[in-house]
Amino acid sequence: MNRIISTLFLFLSTITFAQTWSNDVAPIFYNKCAQCHHPGGISATSLTTFNEVSPMANAINTYITNDEMPPWPPNNNYQQYVHDRALSSTDKTTILNWIANGTLEGNSANTPPPPVFNNGALLGAGDLEVRIPTYTSKAQIGHDDYACFSIPSGLTANRVIKSVEIIPGNRQIVHHALIYLDPTGNELTDSIGGDCSSPALQTTTLIAGYTPGATPMTLPAVAPLKLGIPITSGSNIYFAMHYPAGSFGEQDSTKVIFHFYPINETGIRQVYAAPIIENWNFTLPPNVVTTVNGSYPAGNAGLTNNVSILSVFPHMHLVGKDIKSFAITPATDTVKFIDIQKWDFHWQDFYFFKHMPYLPIGTTIKAVGHYDNTTSNINNPNNPPITVYPGLNTTDEMFLVYFHYMLHQAGDENYDMEALMTAEVNNLLKDENANGVSIYPNPSSNEFSINFEGKKGDKYSVIIYDTQGKIVSTVADKLISENTHITATWDGNTFQGETAKKGVYFVSINLNGTFLSKRIIKN
Numbered sequence: 008m009n010r011i012i013s014t015l016f017l018f019l020s021t022i023t024f025a026q027t028w029s030n031d032v033a034p035i036f037y038n039k040c041a042q043c044h045h046p047g048g049i050s051a052t053s054l055t056t057f058n059e060v061s062p063m064a065n066a067i068n069t070y071i072t073n074d075e076m077p078p079w080p081p082n083n084n085y086q087q088y089v090h091d092r093a094l095s096s097t098d099k100t101t102i103l104n105w106i107a108n109g110t111l112e113g114n115s116a117n118t119p120p121p122p123v124f125n126n127g128a129l130l131g132a133g134d135l136e137v138r139i140p141t142y143t144s145k146a147q148i149g150h151d152d153y154a155c156f157s158i159p160s161g162l163t164a165n166r167v168i169k170s171v172e173i174i175p176g177n178r179q180i181v182h183h184a185l186i187y188l189d190p191t192g193n194e195l196t197d198s199i200g201g202d203c204s205s206p207a208l209q210t211t212t213l214i215a216g217y218t219p220g221a222t223p224m225t226l227p228a229v230a231p232l233k234l235g236i237p238i239t240s241g242s243n244i245y246f247a248m249h250y251p252a253g254s255f256g257e258q259d260s261t262k263v264i265f266h267f268y269p270i271n272e273t274g275i276r277q278v279y280a281a282p283i284i285e286n287w288n289f290t291l292p293p294n295v296v297t298t299v300n301g302s303y304p305a306g307n308a309g310l311t312n313n314v315s316i317l318s319v320f321p322h323m324h325l326v327g328k329d330i331k332s333f334a335i336t337p338a339t340d341t342v343k344f345i346d347i348q349k350w351d352f353h354w355q356d357f358y359f360f361k362h363m364p365y366l367p368i369g370t371t372i373k374a375v376g377h378y379d380n381t382t383s384n385i386n387n388p389n390n391p392p393i394t395v396y397p398g399l400n401t402t403d404e405m406f407l408v409y410f411h412y413m414l415h416q417a418g419d420e421n422y423d424m425e426a427l428m429t430a431e432v433n434n435l436l437k438d439e440n441a442n443g444v445s446i447y448p449n450p451s452s453n454e455f456s457i458n459f460e461g462k463k464g465d466k467y468s469v470i471i472y473d474t475q476g477k478i479v480s481t482v483a484d485k486l487i488s489e490n491t492h493i494t495a496t497w498d499g500n501t502f503q504g505e506t507a508k509k510g511v512y513f514v515s516i517n518l519n520g521t522f523l524s525k526r527i528i529k530n
């Protein structure tokens with residue numbers, strides 16, 4: 008009986024209280040879409056307000072139903088990663104129901120304040136900045152432009168990198184940027200043909216990548232876990248840039264900012280980045296799907312060291328269909344790295360593991376992928392299809408899986424990598440945009456007092472976001488001001504009641520429909 012009543016109540020409540028933008032939907036868009044869909048973001052379409060989102064309802068419905076937005080190729084049931092972008096099934100249902108019920112706005116005074124985005128350098132000036140010259144995209148309609156730049160770093164001493172921030176010069180046309188270190192300084196710039204996808208020398212190593220919505224690579228850099236990537240004096244920085252079709256005539260000058268450990272810093276564990284899985288020996292005949300495998304090391308003995316894996320980066324070109332990578336330990340356990348069921352050349356990334364997988368001596372690393380060289384692959388560069396071979400051009404194919412890894416130490420698997428990487432986002436820009444909000448102390452290691460001026464009777468909400476636009480804490484939820492001076496206190500905790508990690512946050516305020524914001528630093 009009880010169940011019948013509560014079912015009935017649930018049913019009635021869905022009818023009477025249909026989901027609204029202000030109460031249910033806005034927080035999902037802030038969390039999962041706004042990082043790319045905001046003014047100045049990668050997408051030309053801003054999706055942060057009701058007036059921006061509601062006219063796009065049909066398109067949003069299609070993209071979400073087909074799992075095309077947010078772009079997140081890895082299968083989260085296989086492995087978990089730092090900075091996961093996927094929509095939960097509850098969020099998905101909420102958005103789709105909201106659209107089906109006619110995209111109601113609700114009371115705009117209840118709309119939570121939106122996240123704040125920073126299109127400049129998040130981590131500050133750093134120790135070395137290397138920039139490509141201003142480049143004008145040659146991507147005509149239907150043709151993407153791939154250009155490579157080899158730029159001297161000017162380094163006169165060997166250093167160890169702890170963070171890398173890639174900042175696109177023009178967020179709207181940089182689809183991805185891959186950053187390599189060339190210790191020889193001999194790589195060449197290739198910006199003529201529009202199809203340069205990777206460097207020419209085996210000694211040049213990929214260390215970091217930018218895709219829209221990505222955060223800087225911040226390796227944990229405080230004891231007990233100090234990680235670094237060495238860079239030698241005289242190295243070149245090699246940029247592999249991808250400008251999508253339709254960006255013709257637009258200009259870009261992407262830069263990369265490196266943060267180094269102090270010279271002579273001790274206790275740093277070296278991180279290696281390498282294409283551990285490589286297969287250059289396959290043929291993809293036309294009109295069929297072909298399976299390609301990779302395995303490391305060769306032979307049956309397996310790895311000769313115990314290894315901890317930080318990240319995985321699978322790489323194929325346009326004929327790629329799916330790819331999976333895992334390892335088999337001597338005890339025949341499977342260690343899962345990544346499963347991409349629908350390969351998308353446009354969304355490639357280093358996926359950092361929430362917890363580092365451990366590979367004991369004797370383990371073999373494997374990958375298996377499929378290539379769809381038929382006409383049903385809409386990305387197939389050839390119509391009719393022709394035989395495709397491995398090679399460096401985008402119209403050739405590749406089968407690579409890169410990893411960031413290091414020699415294992417006891418306890419590596421227990422580190423919370425998301426917490427440690429976020430904690431590194433710390434030594435940062437001063438606040439330029441105070442907006443009438445004053446916060447003290449700032450930085451602070453526990454409480455923040457957030458102060459702004461309004462009128463008696465003003466309605467206000469105060470939300471703390473992280474730099475990914477995710478809600479950390481709701482400090483004030485639709486309160487009515489009793490005074491002209493309004494104070495809200497953030498206790499430095501997340502809404503789950505845990506101490507918020509060290510790093511940069513944004514305070515965002517809705518004061519009677521006016522949005523105010525300010526950056527704060529927790530340390």
Ligand code: HEC
Binds near residue numbers: 044
């Ligand atoms: C990681 C970045 C990223 C995230 C996160 C993201 N998008 Fe997108 N979205 C893009 C890019 C890039 C495009 C390509 C078209 C463009 O340049 O506008 C796009 C296109 C779209 C389009 C088509 C736009 C148009 O003008 O036709 C819609 C609709 C869309 N996204 C909805 C969403 C929704 C809804 C979410 C959140 C649930 C979301 N996106 C999350 C990057 C992103």
